[in-house]
Amino acid sequence: xxVTSLSGFPELLPGERIxxxxxxxxxxxxxxxxxxxxxxxxxxxxxxxxxxKGEIDKEVYVLRRLQAEEDGDDAGLxxxxxxxxxxxxxxxxxxxxxxxxxxxxxxxxxxRGERPQEGRYREFTQVDIDVVARDTLAFHxxxxxxxxxxxxxxxxxxxxxxxxxxxxxxxxxxxYRGLGAPDAAGVMRTIDKIDKIPxxxxxxxxxxxxxxxxxxxxxxxxxxxxxxxxxxxxxxVRALGVExxxxxxxxxxxxxxxxxxxxxxxGRVRVEADLRIARGLDYYTGTVFETxxxxxxxxxSICSGGRYDSLVTDARATYPGVGISLxxxxxxxxxxxxxxxxxxxxxxxxxxxxxxxxxxxxxSNAVAQALRARGVAAEVAxxxxxxxxxxxxxxxxxxxxxxxxxxxxxxxxxxKDIRSGEQVEADPAEWLPPELDRAPRVVxxxxxxxxxx
Amino acid sequence: xxVTSLSGFPELLPGERIxxxxxxxxxxxxxxxxxxxxxxxxxxxxxxxxxxKGEIDKEVYVLRRLQAEEDGDDAGLxxxxxxxxxxxxxxxxxxxxxxxxxxxxxxxxxxRGERPQEGRYREFTQVDIDVVARDTLAFHxxxxxxxxxxxxxxxxxxxxxxxxxxxxxxxxxxxYRGLGAPDAAGVMRTIDKIDKIPxxxxxxxxxxxxxxxxxxxxxxxxxxxxxxxxxxxxxxVRALGVExxxxxxxxxxxxxxxxxxxxxxxGRVRVEADLRIARGLDYYTGTVFETxxxxxxxxxSICSGGRYDSLVTDARATYPGVGISLxxxxxxxxxxxxxxxxxxxxxxxxxxxxxxxxxxxxxSNAVAQALRARGVAAEVAxxxxxxxxxxxxxxxxxxxxxxxxxxxxxxxxxxKDIRSGEQVEADPAEWLPPELDRAPRVVxxxxxxxxxx
Numbered sequence: 001x002x003v004t005s006l007s008g009f010p011e012l013l014p015g016e017r018i019x020x021x022x023x024x025x026x027x028x029x030x031x032x033x034x035x036x037x038x039x040x041x042x043x044x045x046x047x048x049x050x051x052x053k054g055e056i057d058k059e060v061y062v063l064r065r066l067q068a069e070e071d072g073d074d075a076g077l078x079x080x081x082x083x084x085x086x087x088x089x090x091x092x093x094x095x096x097x098x099x100x101x102x103x104x105x106x107x108x109x110x111x112r113g114e115r116p117q118e119g120r121y122r123e124f125t126q127v128d129i130d131v132v133a134r135d136t137l138a139f140h141x142x143x144x145x146x147x148x149x150x151x152x153x154x155x156x157x158x159x160x161x162x163x164x165x166x167x168x169x170x171x172x173x174x175x176y177r178g179l180g181a182p183d184a185a186g187v188m189r190t191i192d193k194i195d196k197i198p199x200x201x202x203x204x205x206x207x208x209x210x211x212x213x214x215x216x217x218x219x220x221x222x223x224x225x226x227x228x229x230x231x232x233x234x235x236x237v238r239a240l241g242v243e244x245x246x247x248x249x250x251x252x253x254x255x256x257x258x259x260x261x262x263x264x265x266x267g268r269v270r271v272e273a274d275l276r277i278a279r280g281l282d283y284y285t286g287t288v289f290e291t292x293x294x295x296x297x298x299x300x301s302i303c304s305g306g307r308y309d310s311l312v313t314d315a316r317a318t319y320p321g322v323g324i325s326l327x328x329x330x331x332x333x334x335x336x337x338x339x340x341x342x343x344x345x346x347x348x349x350x351x352x353x354x355x356x357x358x359x360x361x362x363x364s365n366a367v368a369q370a371l372r373a374r375g376v377a378a379e380v381a382x383x384x385x386x387x388x389x390x391x392x393x394x395x396x397x398x399x400x401x402x403x404x405x406x407x408x409x410x411x412x413x414x415x416k417d418i419r420s421g422e423q424v425e426a427d428p429a430e431w432l433p434p435e436l437d438r439a440p441r442v443v444x445x446x447x448x449x450x451x452x453x
Numbered sequence: 454x455x456v457t458s459l460s461g462f463p464e465l466l467p468g469e470r471i472x473x474x475x476x477x478x479x480x481x482x483x484x485x486x487x488x489x490x491x492x493x494x495x496x497x498x499x500x501x502x503x504x505x506k507g508e509i510d511k512e513v514y515v516l517r518r519l520q521a522e523e524d525g526d527d528a529g530l531x532x533x534x535x536x537x538x539x540x541x542x543x544x545x546x547x548x549x550x551x552x553x554x555x556x557x558x559x560x561x562x563x564x565r566g567e568r569p570q571e572g573r574y575r576e577f578t579q580v581d582i583d584v585v586a587r588d589t590l591a592f593h594x595x596x597x598x599x600x601x602x603x604x605x606x607x608x609x610x611x612x613x614x615x616x617x618x619x620x621x622x623x624x625x626x627x628x629y630r631g632l633g634a635p636d637a638a639g640v641m642r643t644i645d646k647i648d649k650i651p652x653x654x655x656x657x658x659x660x661x662x663x664x665x666x667x668x669x670x671x672x673x674x675x676x677x678x679x680x681x682x683x684x685x686x687x688x689x690v691r692a693l694g695v696e697x698x699x700x701x702x703x704x705x706x707x708x709x710x711x712x713x714x715x716x717x718x719x720g721r722v723r724v725e726a727d728l729r730i731a732r733g734l735d736y737y738t739g740t741v742f743e744t745x746x747x748x749x750x751x752x753x754s755i756c757s758g759g760r761y762d763s764l765v766t767d768a769r770a771t772y773p774g775v776g777i778s779l780x781x782x783x784x785x786x787x788x789x790x791x792x793x794x795x796x797x798x799x800x801x802x803x804x805x806x807x808x809x810x811x812x813x814x815x816x817s818n819a820v821a822q823a824l825r826a827r828g829v830a831a832e833v834a835x836x837x838x839x840x841x842x843x844x845x846x847x848x849x850x851x852x853x854x855x856x857x858x859x860x861x862x863x864x865x866x867x868x869k870d871i872r873s874g875e876q877v878e879a880d881p882a883e884w885l886p887p888e889l890d891r892a893p894r895v896v897x898x899x900x901x902x903x904x905x906x
Contacts, residue, residue, distance in 0.1 A: 005546055006530075009495035013550055014557065017491050032801035033825040035832030038470050042462035042576050043496075043562060059519070065566030066513045066531070077459075078519070093458055097466055099799065099849050101835050104467065109496060113518030123495050138835060140814060346552065348485035361593060372486040379488030382554050382591060396552050 008114070008122030010329060015398075016336050018343035018440045020125075023156060023332065024107060027127055030152040031105040034144075036129055039104050041086035043111075044077040049089055059112040079111040083128040083325065088312040091132055091319050100319075101133040101141065107328075121329055128305075130323030132312065137320040139253060142287040142307055143260035149303060149324045150264040150271060153291070158341055158444035159331075161267065161294040162302075165227075165274035166257050169284050169306070171250025172275065175223055175237070178244030179216050186210040191224050192278040224276035230262070231255040233273040250286070257287055285309040289324050293331075302331045344441040345398025348377040350433045351415070352394040353403040355384040363405050367413065370428040371403075376438065378403075391418055400437050403428070461567070461575030463782060468851075469789050471796035471893045473578075476609060476785065477560060480580055483605040484558040487597075489582055492557050494539035496564075497530040502542055512565040532564040536581040536778065541765040544585055544772050553772075554586040554594065560781075574782055581758075583776030585765065590773040592706060595740040595760055596713035602756060602777045603717040603724060606744070611794055611897035612784075614720065614747040615755075618680075618727035619710050622737055622759070624703025625728065628676055628690070631697030632669050639663040644677050645731040677729035683715070684708040686726040703739070710740055738762040742777050746784075755784045797894040798851025801830040803886045804868070805847040806856040808837040816858050820866065823881040824856075829891065831856075847871055853890050856881070 012020060028038070050060050061079040080086045083106045091098065106128045114120050129148055131141040150164055172191070176184040187210045194202055199221050206217035219240055226236045234251050254273055261271040279288040284306035291303035305324030312319035335341045351371055353364045361380065368378040379399075381390045387404070394402050395418060403426070404414045415431060416423040432438075465473060481491070503513050514532040533539045536559045544551065559581045567573050582601055584594040603617055625644070629637040640663045647655055652674050659670035672693055679689045687704050707726055714724040732741040737759035744756035758777030765772035788794045804824055806817045814833065821831040832852075834843045840857070847855050848871060856879070857867045868884060869876040885891075 006495060006497065006499075009497060011495055011543065011546075012493070013547060014490040014492055014555075017493065021491055033828070033830045034821075035800050035802035035830055037467040037800045038474055039467055040465070040470065042459060042464055043564070044459065044462060044576065046459075061516045062519055063514045063532070064517065066515055079516070090464065093464075094466060099846075102467075103800070103832070111496070123497065133835075347488050347490045347556070349488035368487075375486070377486045377488055379556070382586075393552075 008120070010121055010123070010333050012336070013346070015343040015346035015440075018346070018348075019336065019341060019442050020328070020332055022343075022440075022442045023328065024127075026155050027107070027152050027326070028105070030155055031129055031148065034103070034148045034151075036103040036105040036148070039087075039090065039106055040108055041080070041083070041090050041106070043079055043109070045080050045086055045089065047076045047078045050078045050081065050085060052085070059114050061111050061113050080108075081110055081112045083108060083110065083126050084130075084308075084311070084323065087128065087130060087132075087323075088319075088321075091312050091321075092314050095134070095314075095317070095319070101131050101137060103129070103131050105129045121333075124327065124329035127326040127328050128323060130321050132319050132321035134317050134319055137309075137322065139256065140260075142253065142322050143257050145305070145322050145324055146257050146261050146271070146287075146289065147264060149289075149305075149326070150261055150269050153303065153326075154264065154266050154269045157268070158335075158442055159268060159293065160296065162269055163274075163292050163294070164261070164264075164269055164271045164303075165277050165290045165292065165301075166254060166261075166271065167273065167275055167277035167288050168250040168254040168257075168286055169278070169288055170246045170286050171237070171254055172223065172278060174244040174247030174250050175240075175242050176220065178242040178247050179212075179219055181216060181220075182211045187212065187220055188278050189280075191220060191276060192280055194221075194224050194276050226273070226275040228258075228273050229270060231258055231273070233258075233275065237275070253286055279304065279306055283308040283311040287322060291326075296334070299330060299334060302327050340444065342443050343398075344443055345400070346440075347379070347397045347399065348440065349379045349397070349399050350376050350437055350439075351378040351401045351403050352390070352397075352399045353378055353380045353405070354387060354390045355381045356405055356407050358384045360384075360405065364403075367403055367405055367428040371431075374432065376433060391416075394418055398440075401433055461573070463574055463576070463786050465789070466799070468796040468799035468893075471799070471801075472789065472794060472895050473781070473785055475796075475893075475895045476781065477580075479608050480560070480605050480779070481558070483608055484582055484601065487556070487601045487604075489556040489558040489601070492540075492543065492559055493561055494533070494536070494543050494559070496532055496562070498533050498539055498542065500529045500531045503531045503534065503538060505538070512567050514564050514566050533561075534563055534565045536561060536563065536579050537583075537761075537764070537776065540581065540583060540585075540776075541772075541774075544765050544774075545767050548587070548767075548770070548772070554584050554590060556582070556584050558582045574786075577780065577782030580779040580781050581776060583774050585772050585774035587770050587772055590762075590775065592709065593713075595706065595775050596710050598758070598775050598777055599710050599714050599724070599740075599742065600717060602742075602758075602779070603714055603722050606756065606779075607717065607719050607722045610721070611788075611895055612721060612746065613749060615722055616727075616745050616747070617714070617717075617722055617724045617756075618730050618743045618745065618754075619707060619714075619724065620726065620728055620730035620741050621703040621707040621710075621739055622731070622741055623699050623739055624690070624707055625676065625731060627697040627699030627701070627703050628693075628695050629673065631695040631700050632665075632672055634669060634673075635664045640665065640673055641731050642733075644673060644729065645733055647674075647677050647729050679726070679728040681711075681726050682723060684711055684726070686711075686728065690728070706739060732757065732759055736761040736764040740775060744779075749787070752783060752787060755780050793897065795896050796851075797896050798853070799893075800832070800850045800852065801893060802832045802850070802852050803829050803890055803892075804831040804854045804856050805843070805850075805852045806831055806833045806858070807840060807843045808834045809858055809860045811837045813837075813858065820856055820858055820881040824884075827885065829886060844869075844871055851893075854886055 063077045173184050176187045190205045203217045206212045277290050286307035288306035290301035303326040307322040309320040353368045364380045371378040402416045412425040415426040516530040626637045629640045643658045656670045659665045730743050739760035741759035743754035756779040760775040762773040806821045817833045824831040855869045865878040868879040
């Protein structure tokens with residue numbers, strides 16, 4: 001990682017950026033294959049929009065024009081802290097010009113004025129997919145969102161194995177209500193802390209803060225302990241003996257998501273019903289998602305979301321949606337810093353074209369241009385130094401091939417693989433590097449992980 | 454264009470965003486073929502960095518954490534207003550880990566707290582390429598930068614013809630000095646206004662403000678009037694009878710750029726030596742670039758830059774550079790709004806897979822998945838409506854093909870081109886759409902331009 005002169009604002013070196021670009025290209029490819037359209041929203045939103053959800057007000061960066069005292073025409077703008085609130089606003093602004101159900105992906109920087117700490121950044125890239133409809137959104141889109149993000153994560157073959165954890169707010173709220181909990185939301189807020197607080201303390205909080213009896217508290221903790229990779233969670237929940245209509249709806253919905261994602265599991269991505277997942281945010285109304293990397297529990301959930309039936313509303317209509325958001329920076333920066341994840345080279349160039357001498361630069365330019373015309377990235381040596389020094393220019397950048405134009409008329413061109421030392425005659429109008437060397441590749445070396453699980 | 458609820462912060466509809474993505478993909482491809490590596494810098498820089506260049510202080514957006522009164526740990530941050538100042542800082546921060554000469558491209562949003570007006574935005578995307586070296590940067594990189602951006606613009610085949618205008622600060626400063634101008638910088642600042650102010654007024658300003666004699670002023674205006682598409686400007690300048698060593702260097706350098714770009718001119722991109730181009734920014738020391746679209750003069754220069762020999766310095770070294778910056782938003786938003794420029798469809802999907810009925814959704818999903826496995830973007834109909842209504846779903850999004858899975862076992866799959874109405878039997882494991890329909894295309898319809906030239 002480069003020198004970070006501003007804490008919480010990570011920047012990547014060129015080779016690291018190639019890894020990030022490769023990840024973004026892969027994500028985009030998956031999303032587009034599933035028909036998701038890209039949008040971007042402005043970075044700034046009115047503060048009253050940003051603060052509407054309440055929970056995050058400490059973390060917003062407020063904007064002020066340096067010389068704006070006198071006019072104040074853009075007072076009250078802040079930088080967006082996620083992509084869900086701006087997307088909701090975009091849908092309302094443009095509802096008349098969008099086709100519903102509307103599938104979109106959105107990859108942008110977001111900003112939070114947090115105190116920087118492990119895994120927390122003040123500027124970071126979020127990758128969101130959502131499907132939003134007008135009035136009603138069929139449940140199969142919950143399955144679709146899970147599948148698309150699951151597939152997108154599966155395609156990132158350098159990732160450690162990960163658990164894609166699914167739950168359903170109706171299931172847990174129905175369970176708490178069926179149990180007779182006086183404050184189902186309070187129970188949910190407490191259970192949401194179950195990863196950070198020991199079960200005994202959770203039980204005490206459920207009794208003292210959420211008004212449950214000790215038996216009820218035990219039932220809630222038991223529910224949160226259920227975790228299955230198939231639909232057997234349904235029987236385990238039923239065995240707890242709680243009944244409620246909303247619980248039944250939740251069980252059915254969750255079973256559909258787990259069933260619908262079964263063929264995704266490829267060893268790297270394990271889809272699980274995990275009944276402790278609650279998500280803090282108020283706007284979720286059904287399916288909820290979290291995602292954890294094996295061996296990287298300290299990162300928390302790197303990919304979260306859920307169903308929101310009433311987040312997006314105006315005077316005329318409601319736009320229910322379901323979505324999931326990948327915290328790309330939170331995922332990638334630790335992997336770059338602590339594993340061997342890197343790019344096979346720090347520049348796009350597959351070939352460095354050497355210079356016979358400075359006056360023949362146009363000839364070397366012509367070779368490079370012939371290569372580029374067939375999609376081979378090429379650069380010309382910066383100076384007509386001795387060939388050994390020109391080869392060093394390629395080596396330092398990881399460029400695999402050096403091209404030698406003829407030093408006198410009639411002689412052939414030659415190209416050298418500087419890794420093997422092999423040098424062969426070649427025609428600039430025909431030669432191609434091996435497919436694997438065409439573009440920089442992501443290299444996942446020895447997976448040195450935390451070992452904290 | 455969508456409803457813009459915040460003036461100066463343009464947002465694109467999904468179809469318009471597809472055009473923007475296509476442009477960005479094309480630019481990236483050209484830059485990478487030439488060995489330029491991508492970097493991104495953080496959006497926020499310390500205010501003292503941002504204000505170092507002085508000229509732009511009115512336009513900076515200052516950041517403040519909403520709840521930061523008490524700590525003030527990130528007081529003094531502002532949003533970057535261009536990508537050159539942050540790039541200079543990035544080079545200094547990471548000099549030890551970069552390979553020089555360092556070629557980079559950078560595509561990011563920038564922010565300026567300007568009063569919104571035609572062609573001015575508060576948030577917009579800049580596309581920059583630069584080459585920076587340590588201590589010395591060979592002049593051939595000036596030619597390289599011009600060629601790469603020229604090629605990148607040439608590849609955008611929906612653009613109106615454009616003039617890529619090159620000049621050289623050494624040429625004009627040497628001319629003013631050879632003429633005996635007491636304040637060469639003052640002359641340059643006045644000549645920089647020549648597009649906005651009539652020549653007679655320029656002449657008066659040169660005499661009254663820059664201290665020239667009427668004859669000297671005439672010479673300066675004559676110099677600014679020289680514009681050639683080849684190196685004949687050299688003789689035209691010499692004919693003015695002014696002599697100075699710096700003028701000679703500038704003439705040689707400018708001739709090299711014009712000569713080096715000669716084979717770029719393809720009808721759409723005309724490279725010209727234009728001796729009125731001065732660029733307001735203080736840090737340019739040699740080559741300067743501007744770019745104007747035929748018929749869109751009111752947009753001003755959409756792509757500008759130049760050579761800066763001493764912008765990037767620290768206690769140990771100087772990092773001379775040359776670069777050019779394309780104002781993508783300033784270019785694209787007016788073209789989208791005022792010409793027929795659009796995407797052939799508003800979603801990535803080439804195929805909508807119809808539903809026989811809701812229970813057969815898994816079969817339709819399997820068809821879509823088989824298509825995606827061969828790179829064909831596909832979505833499944835949102836609901837099992839009558840086929841006519843499912844076809845309408847595709848029509849409204851511009852999706853060219855609708856796929857009909859068999860309604861009973863043993864029957865074949867069929868696919869319909871909804872533009873021609875042609876419907877044929879097809880195998881989901883083999884069928885491919887025509888190449889032209891694989892991805893959304895950029896469509897440049899009737900070029901309704903301003904006609905202001």
